[in-house]
Amino acid sequence: MKTTIPAVKGTREFYPEQMAVRNYLAEKARQAAEAFGYQEWDGPFLEKIDLYAAKSGEELVKEQSFVFQDRGGELVTLRPELTPSLARMIAARQNELVYPLRWWSFGPFWRYERPQKGRSREFFQWNVDMLGVASPEADAELIAVAATFLKSVGLKPQEARLFVNNRRLMDARFDALDIPPENRLAVSNLVDRRAKMKPEAWEAYAAEVGLGPAQLDGLKSLLADKDLWKTWEELVRLFEAVEALGVRDYVEFDPNIVRGLLYYTGTVFEAFDLTGGVRRAILGGGRYDNLLADVGGEPLAGVGFAMGDVVIGIVLEERGLLPPFPPTPAPVLVTVFDASRWLDSLRLAAELRRAGLNVTCYPEPAKLPRQFKFADRMGMRVVVVCGPDEAAAGQVTLKNLADGTQVQVSRAEAAESIHSMLG
RNA sequence: GUGCCUGUAGCUCAAUGGCAGAGCACUUGACUGUGGAUCAAGGUGUUGUGGGUUCGACCCCCAUCAGGCACCCCA
Known part of the structure; x- marks a missing residue:
């Protein structure tokens, strides 16, 4: 007994009952994506570290990747995300592919993090992307795919919801508050951090970022304005399309959603469990119109989202929404x-x-x-x-x-x- | 990388510094051609590891390893 070698930290072992849950989530993801005509695809699990150096965050590459040297001396990594592989594969055949292109994928990813509730080092992620269309109606379709999934696993609008915002709207409002462009990133981080900080600490942080009292007041009323979207045409059209797609009750405007990733250019959204339990995003995504050009392709508009299997698994478990899985496939x-x-x-x-x-x-x-x-x-x-x-x-x-x-x-x-x- | 918490039977957990225990699970039987429920019986521990304090350590101290939670970041 003493000689047993434990499983690697942050990995999960899928006994048959957990495997049934994993397959269930994968199947629901497939059904939601295919209901909208998305094609299944996948990239390699191993990639060169250089692929991520360009566009992913510094931390993701330097701190959170499983990097090692292969026998030829090359630095390779277990993929920490899918979007760079997507961008490369599309760029390689950019002229042959049929647009608008709708692709989805479900597979394993690795990130070297400290494991905690809702976060493991080895996880599965569902990715859904549409490329070649820049409209708010396309954004709405991605949101509808996500909402269709949430609905299909039994989550009601009062249990889980998609919160939507737009970076261009926020940038315009930051301009109106005389927040200079070079401070936008810091202010975005400030907004992102708000829910997790005490009000006093947050205001101190705001001063640190360089906001004056008037700017802070302006920012606070901005973030409290639930009707702000009505002033922005992209969001008005997005909500009309979401309504037409029949998922309006799962979607809500929230100016506090900014998201950390740098490459988002317009619409951003995140889904949360409203009932307590896990405070992490179930899924998140947005529009990234510059990504293809950034990796050397022709400019191509894109929008997509990703959902990890860990948080949604906890939410469904806690809410008792997982169906019973018979232990054996033989009755x-x-x-x-x-x-x-x-x-x-x-x-x-x-x-x-x-x-x-x-x-x-x-x-x-x-x-x-x-x-x-x-x-x-x-x-x-x-x-x-x-x-x-x-x-x-x-x-x-x-x-x-x-x-x-x-x-x-x-x-x-x-x-x-x-x-x-x-x- | 930072902080806090926890390591005792297969699992979940008890045990004022003084004989290491319970529930669940497991095996067997009541029931040799019929599952779940009930009852009875059965045995399992280097108390994570190494040191220290003490007449005596699961308990106190130090180190170390492992795990959990929160931050960071993000799915």
Whole structure:
């Protein structure tokens, strides 16, 4: 026992019940993306570190990447995000691809962080992007994909919501407050930080950033103005489109959403759990119209979002929204009565499989109570017994574990009876 | 990278500085052709590791390792 090697810090082990959750999330993500016509794609899991040097934040590359030297001496990293791979792959075939391009992906990512609630070092992320369209209506579609997903996993508008803002709007308002362009990043960070700080500390931070009392008052009333979006055409059109797409109740304007990533140029949005639990964003995204040009491609407008599997998993777990997953994919157990009937049980199981059923045959002769208990604990629904009595009569016994009833039928019609028992 | 908290049975956790325990789980039986419920019986620990204080340490002190939570950053 003492010699066991623990799992790597920040990784998660997917026992069958956790694997079922992961597959469930991936499947719901697929359905939401495909309902809007997005194509599935993926990039490499290993990339050269240089790919991220250009556009990702300094910290992401220098502090949070799993970097190592390969045998050829090259510095490679387990991918910490997908967007740079997306930009490269699109730039490489920019003239051949069909626009507007709608792509989605679900796969593993790694970031060397201190693990905590909602954050692990190895996680899965759903990415959805549209390139080639610069309209607010395109932004609205991405928001609708996200809202469709939230709805499909059972989250109601009063439980989870997408908060939307626009960087150009905020920049215009910062200008109106005489906040110089070189201070915008610092002020954006200030806004981003507000929810996590005490008011006094936040105001002290504001002074540090260089805001005067009048500017601070202006900023505070700006951030309190829930109707600010009505003054900005892009957002007016976005909300009209969101309404037309049928997800308006999942979307709300919030001037406090700015997001950390540098490459967002217009619309930005984040989804949060409204019911407490986790204070982290479930998903986040926005418009990035300069990214392709920044990696050497022709200018190409883009909008997209990413959702990690960890936070949404916690939210659904805490809200009791995860459906029950049967432990086994086989709802039928064929018992082995004794050694003399062993091979016949194998034959019977094979017959049932040929009839389209997923069937587990108990792997050895054992007392029936043990075999029934096994079926019960594995969540099976029908147990098939073919002992000496049934065999002599050419029949099998079928027991329905849900209600305890059982019937004897001829072996030839066993499969059909089981099908009808399973509904 | 910074701060706080926690390491005791397979799991969740007790134990004033004085004999290391309970629940759950597990195995067996009551029930040798039928699961869940109930009852009974069964055994499991280098108290994370190394040192120190003490007549005596799970408990106090130091170091170390591991984990959790928050910050940072972000999905």
